[in-house]
Amino acid sequence: MIVGKFDTSVRDSAGSDIAPISPELFDVEAYADYEASLLERDREFAKADRGLLVYRRFRANGVFFDKCRDYKESLALQLGALKTSMAYKADIANFLEPWYGIGYIAASFGSKYKWIPNQSPSMDAPFHSSQEVLDADYIPIAQTPEGKHTLEMIEYFLDKTKGKLPISFCDLQAPINMLAYLMPITDMFIEVYEDPDALKAAAGLVADLLIDFMKEQQKLIGDALARPGHGFASSRVFKGAGLSDDNAIMVSHQDYDDLFKEADEKIGDQFGGMVFHSCGNWENKIEMVKTYRNIVCADGAFSIEADPSPNNPEPFGDAFAGSGIVLQTRAIGTVESSMEVFKKLWRPNQKLICVTNVKTAEEQAELYRRLHEMAGQSERFLA
Secondary structure (H helix, E strand, O other): OOOOOOOOOOOOOOOOOOOOOOHHHHHHHHHHHHHHHHHHHHHHHHHHOOOOEEEOOOEEEOOOOHHHHHHHHHHHHHHHHHHHOOOOOOOOOOOEEEEOOOHHHHHHHOOOOOOOOOOOEOOOOOOOOOHHHHHHHOOHHHHEEEEOOOOHHHHHHHHHOOOOOEEEOOOOHHHHHOOOOOOOOHHHHHHHHHHHHHHHHHHHHHHHHHHHHHHHHHHHHHHHHHHHOOOOOOOOOOOOOOEEOOOHOEEEEHHHHHHHHHHHHHHHHHOOOOOOOOOOOOOOHHHHHHHHHHOOEEEEEOOOOOOOOOHHHHHHHHHHOOOOOOOEOOOOOHHHHHHHHHHHHHHOOOOOEOHHHHHHHHHHHHHHHHHHHOOOOOOHHHH
C-alpha cells in the first residue's frame, strides 16, 4: 500500500533551496579532497558482486528549469549544492552537470528552443513519421546553438573549477525518448505497426548523433568525467551511459526488443555499458531490462514523494538480487519511511545504491548508519 502523496505544488520533488556560491568563493581543493576520500569505496563497490552504497543527491532548484539558460548562474547554484552535500554522510560525491534541456536532438534537425517563463526549454516536434526524419537534413548536435551552448558550459565549468571537480555528460535520452521530440508520440506509436523498419532506422540515426555528441563532451571533460550521469549516482570510477528511457513502459517487450534495444546497446557499447532509467512504475519491464547484453545499472523511484507512480520494492529486490546489475533506488521521506523502503529492496547478494532525501544532516547520518548496518558493512563504511 502506498503511503503519503506526491506533492504537485513543487516543480522538482527532489529539489532543494540552495544558496549560490560564485566560483571565486568556492573551495575547489576542499571538495576535490572530499570526493577523493570516497573514490576507493566506490571502486570496491564497482568491482564487487554485492554491496550497498548511500547517495544523497542535491538538486538546486531552478538548475533543471530556466536557470540552465545562464551557465554562470547554473554553476553558482550547483557549487552551492556541492558545498551543502559535504555535510551529509554519503558514499558517493555529488557532481556538476552541464544541463541545458533535452531537446538537443531536435536542434540537429533545425528546431529551436522555446523559453516559457520559469520552465525548462521546450521544442515543437517537426515531423510526423520516421521516414520524414530519415529524409530530412540534419547537422551534428555539437554544431547546433544548443549543442554549442552545452559544450561552452562544460568548458566554463572546467575553467572555473580548475578541472578538479567531477562533471557528467548532459542529460542523456534514450533513442525512443529522442524520437518523441522529433515527432508527436502518438505518431511514433503508430509507426511501431505501420513502418517499423523506418522507425528502427530512425532510432539508429539519433543514437549515432547522440554518440557523436557524447564523444565531444568526453574529449572536453577527460578524467573528470563522472558516469553514468544526470539522475544517477555518478563517479569517476563508475561506468556506463545513463539513458532516460521513460517511453519504454508504453511499448511491448517484443516491440522494444525489435525496434529500440539495439540502438540503446550501441550507445552503451561506446561508454562502458547500458544504464537504464524510467520514471513511473516499470515493474513489467524488469525482465526486458535485465536482457540488455551490456546492462550495468538500472534506476527507479520507490516512494510516492519521489514519483506519483512509484515502484513496488519487493519485485525489484527479488529480480535484481544475484544479477550483478546495480539497482539504484530512490526514496524521499523520513528516516523511518526510507528504511522501510530500502529494507524491502535489500537482499544479501544485492548491489544496491540507496538514494536518500531526508532533510537534515543529522537524519542523513542516522539513515546512513542504519543502511550500512542492514548490509553488514558498518566496519568498512561508518568510520
